[in-house]
Amino acid sequence: SSKSMRTDRNTYVGNRFVHVKNPHLDSMDEDILYHLDLGTKTHNLPAMFGDVKFVCVGGSPNRMKAFALFIHKELDLEGNEEAIQDICAGSDRYCMFKTGAVLSISHGMGIPSISIMLHELIKLLYHAKCCDVTIIRIGTSGGIGIEPGSVVITDTAVDSFFKPQFEQIILDTVVTRSTELDKELAQELFNCSKEIPGFPTLIGHTMCTYDFYEGQGRLDGALCSFSNEKKLDYLQRAYEAGIRNIEMESTVFAAMCGLCGLRAAVVCVTLLNRLECDQINLPHEVLLEYQQRPQHLISIFIKKHLGQH
Ligand code: R2B
Numbered sequence: 001s002s003k004s005m006r007t008d009r010n011t012y013v014g015n016r017f018v019h020v021k022n023p024h025l026d027s028m029d030e031d032i033l034y035h036l037d038l039g040t041k042t043h044n045l046p047a048m049f050g051d052v053k054f055v056c057v058g059g060s061p062n063r064m065k066a067f068a069l070f071i072h073k074e075l076d077l078e079g080n081e082e083a084i085q086d087i088c089a090g091s092d093r094y095c096m097f098k099t100g101a102v103l104s105i106s107h108g109m110g111i112p113s114i115s116i117m118l119h120e121l122i123k124l125l126y127h128a129k130c131c132d133v134t135i136i137r138i139g140t141s142g143g144i145g146i147e148p149g150s151v152v153i154t155d156t157a158v159d160s161f162f163k164p165q166f167e168q169i170i171l172d173t174v175v176t177r178s179t180e181l182d183k184e185l186a187q188e189l190f191n192c193s194k195e196i197p198g199f200p201t202l203i204g205h206t207m208c209t210y211d212f213y214e215g216q217g218r219l220d221g222a223l224c225s226f227s228n229e230k231k232l233d234y235l236q237r238a239y240e241a242g243i244r245n246i247e248m249e250s251t252v253f254a255a256m257c258g259l260c261g262l263r264a265a266v267v268c269v270t271l272l273n274r275l276e277c278d279q280i281n282l283p284h285e286v287l288l289e290y291q292q293r294p295q296h297l298i299s300i301f302i303k304k305h306l307g308q309h
């Protein structure tokens, strides 16, 4: 927006509104955010969401509800937990919880699922006139050459060819978009991690794929046409290219948030070391504890920003 002042590539000072890059939107009399079960005529979006400063997204609905309850407790917010209800209850696709300035939303698995949610979420933040919003994906991933349970903060999201780009097919053309993330935000999150003992956190590249099995070089899918040697050669080359984890949403997340003026970060825990295995065989309690690690880190970051730390 014209009110924001650009100081360098990734830093803006002042009021930075979330923006959309679609000339058709302003001429629409009503905008229905179908998969969120919200709309500009049915809901007062500025009143409901105008104060949002932190948006956290993650794959699973239950985990994002748990995150909202956790943040509510950590921030010592008013009102009881029962008041935190799914804002998108009318839709079966995604769930959304709000506590104070923090919005927590699920995005399902994979690029198509998160991209539909992001189109509607970004329009929601735009209609609500939100400014200075930071968005963080907290998720799970497969690690490469690092200890399971490590948390990876993404500096660059790359595709299956290790390229820092996302290819969106629009009509019948391929449009290539940058997947660069906010380096300062990544560093700030890394600094917060130093306050949490008990698990390693590192900054590295994250590879985003279209599939969990063949697309991530797994030998245990319903289909597999390559050898263990080919798998290890690919993952080793990924490691050498600076990739430390693999997941399924980061490239489109980085591309869309970057284009719409959202300061964005990706923070994922690794559930296994892909140089050692393909299957996730962690006990349930260990899995739950690992999934809390990115949440813990983000809560420290948010508390710092709200002056509560
Ligand atoms: C991480 O975990 C999911 C697959 O198990 C996927 O959504 C991702 O990015």
Ligand code: URA
Binding pocket: 140, 141, 142, 143, 212, 216, 246, 247, 248, 271
């Ligand atoms: N999520 C992924 O996408 N890959 C893994 O290996 C684990 C979680």
